Amino acid sequence: MNAPGTVAWLARHEFRLAWRDWRSMITAGRRRHGRTIAAILVVFAVFMHGVAFLMLPRQFGSGSTDKATLLIVTGCMVLSFSLLLSQSLESVTRAFYARFDLDLILSSPVLARRVFIVRIAIVALSLAAMAAMLAAPFIDVLLLRDGWRWLGAYAVVAAMGVAAAACAVAVTAALFRTIGPRLTRFVAQIVAAVIGAAFVIVLQAAAIMSYGTMSRLAVLQSDAVVAQAPEADSLVWWPARAVLGDPAAMGLVLAVSLVLLALAIVAFAPRFGEHVVAAAGASQAAGRRQRATAMRPASPAWALRHKEWTLLLRDPWLASQTLMQLLYLLPPALMLWRSFAQDIGSLVLLVPMLVMAAGQLAGGLAWLAISGEDAPDLVATAPVAAGLLLRAKIEAVMGAIAVVFAPFLIALALAAPVTAIVAALGIVAAAATATTIQLWFRAQAKRSHFRRRQTSSRLATFAEAFSSIAWAGTAALAAAGTWLAVLAGVIALAILAGTRLISPARD
Amino acid sequence: MSLPEPATALEIAGLHKSFDRPAVNGFDLAVRAGEFYALLGPNGAGKTTILRMVAGLLRPDAGAIRIFGVDALADPVAAKQVVAWVSDEPMIYDKLTPFEYLEFVAGLWGVNSAVAETRARDLVDWLGLAGHAHERCEGFSKGMRQKVALAGALVHDPKLIVLDEPLTGLDAGSARQVKEVLRARVRAGGAVVMTTHILEVAERMADRIGVIAAGRLIAQGTLEELRERAGRGRASLEDAFLALVADEAAA
Numbered sequence: 001m002n003a004p005g006t007v008a009w010l011a012r013h014e015f016r017l018a019w020r021d022w023r024s025m026i027t028a029g030r031r032r033h034g035r036t037i038a039a040i041l042v043v044f045a046v047f048m049h050g051v052a053f054l055m056l057p058r059q060f061g062s063g064s065t066d067k068a069t070l071l072i073v074t075g076c077m078v079l080s081f082s083l084l085l086s087q088s089l090e091s092v093t094r095a096f097y098a099r100f101d102l103d104l105i106l107s108s109p110v111l112a113r114r115v116f117i118v119r120i121a122i123v124a125l126s127l128a129a130m131a132a133m134l135a136a137p138f139i140d141v142l143l144l145r146d147g148w149r150w151l152g153a154y155a156v157v158a159a160m161g162v163a164a165a166a167c168a169v170a171v172t173a174a175l176f177r178t179i180g181p182r183l184t185r186f187v188a189q190i191v192a193a194v195i196g197a198a199f200v201i202v203l204q205a206a207a208i209m210s211y212g213t214m215s216r217l218a219v220l221q222s223d224a225v226v227a228q229a230p231e232a233d234s235l236v237w238w239p240a241r242a243v244l245g246d247p248a249a250m251g252l253v254l255a256v257s258l259v260l261l262a263l264a265i266v267a268f269a270p271r272f273g274e275h276v277v278a279a280a281g282a283s284q285a286a287g288r289r290q291r292a293t294a295m296r297p298a299s300p301a302w303a304l305r306h307k308e309w310t311l312l313l314r315d316p317w318l319a320s321q322t323l324m325q326l327l328y329l330l331p332p333a334l335m336l337w338r339s340f341a342q343d344i345g346s347l348v349l350l351v352p353m354l355v356m357a358a359g360q361l362a363g364g365l366a367w368l369a370i371s372g373e374d375a376p377d378l379v380a381t382a383p384v385a386a387g388l389l390l391r392a393k394i395e396a397v398m399g400a401i402a403v404v405f406a407p408f409l410i411a412l413a414l415a416a417p418v419t420a421i422v423a424a425l426g427i428v429a430a431a432a433t434a435t436t437i438q439l440w441f442r443a444q445a446k447r448s449h450f451r452r453r454q455t456s457s458r459l460a461t462f463a464e465a466f467s468s469i470a471w472a473g474t475a476a477l478a479a480a481g482t483w484l485a486v487l488a489g490v491i492a493l494a495i496l497a498g499t500r501l502i503s504p505a506r507d
Numbered sequence: 508m509s510l511p512e513p514a515t516a517l518e519i520a521g522l523h524k525s526f527d528r529p530a531v532n533g534f535d536l537a538v539r540a541g542e543f544y545a546l547l548g549p550n551g552a553g554k555t556t557i558l559r560m561v562a563g564l565l566r567p568d569a570g571a572i573r574i575f576g577v578d579a580l581a582d583p584v585a586a587k588q589v590v591a592w593v594s595d596e597p598m599i600y601d602k603l604t605p606f607e608y609l610e611f612v613a614g615l616w617g618v619n620s621a622v623a624e625t626r627a628r629d630l631v632d633w634l635g636l637a638g639h640a641h642e643r644c645e646g647f648s649k650g651m652r653q654k655v656a657l658a659g660a661l662v663h664d665p666k667l668i669v670l671d672e673p674l675t676g677l678d679a680g681s682a683r684q685v686k687e688v689l690r691a692r693v694r695a696g697g698a699v700v701m702t703t704h705i706l707e708v709a710e711r712m713a714d715r716i717g718v719i720a721a722g723r724l725i726a727q728g729t730l731e732e733l734r735e736r737a738g739r740g741r742a743s744l745e746d747a748f749l750a751l752v753a754d755e756a757a758a
Contacts, residue, residue: 292641295610295624303614307600314602314643375598378659381562382615383587 005110010118018122045137052137065244068226073240081160084131086196088161088168091123093188095272116272120169120265128161149245156242156250159257166260173268176275300384301392308369308396311447347416351423351479352472354408359430359468362401364450366438369393372447394435401431419479426475433467433496440503463499470495515573516540516667516698522560522570524722530556532722534570538700538715540666543693545713546702547748553722554702558669561700562592575666588616591660595672597652598659601645605636605655608644609662616663623662630658634684650681657685661692668692670701674708686712710744718748720755 003009023037095116105115135157142150171191175184230236242249298306312319370393373379379389405427413420441460445453453461470492477485515537522534531553538544548554559565561572563583572579572586579586599608606627613623631640634654639647644655653673660668668689674682689699690712703709709716710730717727726736730744737747737754 292606295606295613295620295627298610298614298620300615300617303611306614307603307611310607311600311602374600377562377564377592377594378598378612379615380564381587381590381592382612383584383617384615385584 048137052141070237070240084164086192088164089192092168092172116269124162124165128158131157131161163257166264169264304392305396348479352476355426355475356472358427359434362431363434363464365397366435422479430471518573520571523568543699545709548719552719589666591665593660593670595675597656606640612659650677725755
């Protein structure tokens, strides 16, 4: 056993916590036999390998290293890196603010520097492992198609995870120094979400502006971009070459990522203790003053709706987490603007996107209103019938959905009224379904647990996603004027009925 | 012409509640209007479970609860109209100010806005929160949060206040303010039922004290009556309480 207080001892402690956290995430906190978990993971892995087999273009397995291939590989790497950086910003920010054990550790005689050396390294390792796991189906398919040279891709993907963690540590520390601990958490979360979505959105926006399509690969595969790209032997392509199995490039990528991590640890670990103390001070600072207004006459339903909307508007972190899905509406909005009064047919493409976004947004808002109640006893002891309480909360969700989607629907109605009506009906159906599912699976939780709401019920999460997809398909087919919409609608209702059968509400 | 209010504020008969094992096992209690009643018991005795059933947060397996004559199980909405529940963990929203919180609670109980505003200002002043009435609660100390929760419990002018360890974590000054507010409600004809681990509070504030063990009321009365019952005429409440619980455990 390692001596207490050493880096190795702390690492063992952190690994044990990380492992149990991961297990609990996989099993949603329920004790199950290891074999069942393993079987589920194997089935999932086989499914993902099938998806990868169907998705990967044949040219990837042909040993080709031409500019077009390098461009697509680099694009995929930048996309992956942006997602990894987004995830690592989340993890590092949590290391500052999640205080469940930091008070205990920092009040002990263990050197704070050692604690944060271990924590930064754990974040980097977790990301490396996560990146390797997510990329595994694709790399394995390429290994099968094109031989052992693809094995190096695992190392490159892991190196990207390590580099992303190093960058996230630097960005978070810089935010602390420039904007202070009170704003850092909020800004870091926004930056994380924007970075995660930005590359996809920019590619889609470029594709819409240039080619009138929403395909992300359209830009990367275009002749103009391939012609403008650097030559195949340029340094720019070294990361892509590393993925494609070039040993020298692979060595360079690995070395750069490890040096970045070492620099981040040396430069920032000693200051983490100060940041954590500052973050704790910020969380205890006096709350913001609000303008004093006279009390308004209120019914219980009005009081509940008003409370839900006020809490949402006043919690920028929660609002950002909830509304982040709307970032993905930017490309459709751009398309709407570009096609306005020119190409009515292409507007049909917007319908499923709006419906899908409405379903997802309603699911998040419904969780906040129905399950994420910080004063459940207060509301439950009010002299109001339980049905009225729930109805008021549902109205709060649907009201917020109406406010968010009304501008899109009005703009769509001006260009294509029938399409707008179909989209509106789809939005109502998707939002109502997602809210109903949250109602059936409700389980009391703190609003601050919003990020982990999926782990409390994986069934609810999947049901919400599948029903949103089904309603999006129904609306798209209806907007296109085909009777197949009826079939898609029946599938959406069947998903809802199936969800009811397996929901706790049935008991 | 309105009927005179019943003298019994809270009447519990044959209350049972089981989770994995019985938590409340044939509990009976009667608390008069204008009475301060303290419920004592060791950890896991069932105190919180009983109070949660009174507040309408748990449904008993068997038994009856009447609040100012209203059958709380048959007509929970009417019963809740006159009850306030305060737990040891303040039920407030970080992103609302105390004033907005009181507006929300008043809305839930359907209190007229003008009346609610007057009461809110009085309560905020009374509890020493005036300087923070329009600040969000997110930076408040435990004591301030508890005072906001208590103001919320009082803004709808309840006749029965049910409190579960309301003084936990409060400093001496805050605890005194809370105690004064509760005594004032009792003097005004309301009833207070409170659990506490601070025996000195029960000793000084309660008109009657009930001792509960294993989900049953094993003794109740004034401090003097409990001392007599414990057989230690000159003992403190602590001595009497420990003796009663030990006797019950031995039986």
